[in-house]
Amino acid sequence: MKYAVRYYTKTGNTMRLAEAIAKELGVEPLPISVPVTEQVDILFLGNSYYAFNIDPEVKAFVGSLDRSKVGKIVNFGSAAMLNSTYKKVKVEADKVGIPMDDKEFHCKGEFKGIHRGRPNADDIKAAVEFVKQYK
């Protein structure tokens, strides 16, 4: 299996999840500014909610993906209040014809003092456990 990990972060939370996930998979965690040029079975895509939506850069990144290069997307991320960006990402993935795994990893993410310290050590551990099923 070949993997890639890309993330978008504003305050570092998604980056921390991406680092743990990528380490478990033995690949580099890279920001979405780095295009996916190699053939991968699974692209782990980290992203979050900002003002009730995913960032336009994340939409553009998914839109730029080549379906002949990416087997499927596994979504991961955190948010302060909302539960999952899955549906938002899927709208973009559907446009380029790349399937999204039914499963995703989501946890609380600190925002303005709410959920302080999250993702915390337990969240990171849970993210690593989540990834193991794809190995």
Ligand SMILES: Cc1cc2nc3c(=O)[nH]c(=O)nc-3n(C[C@H](O)[C@H](O)[C@H](O)COP(=O)(O)O)c2cc1C
């Ligand atoms: C500008 C901004 C807007 C946000 N808006 C939302 C929101 O609408 N709903 C929500 O659940 N969380 C919201 N959050 C919280 C983030 O989703 C949460 O802090 C997440 O962990 C941030 O990940 P990051 O550090 O990788 O950017 C917002 C955070 C920021 C910085």
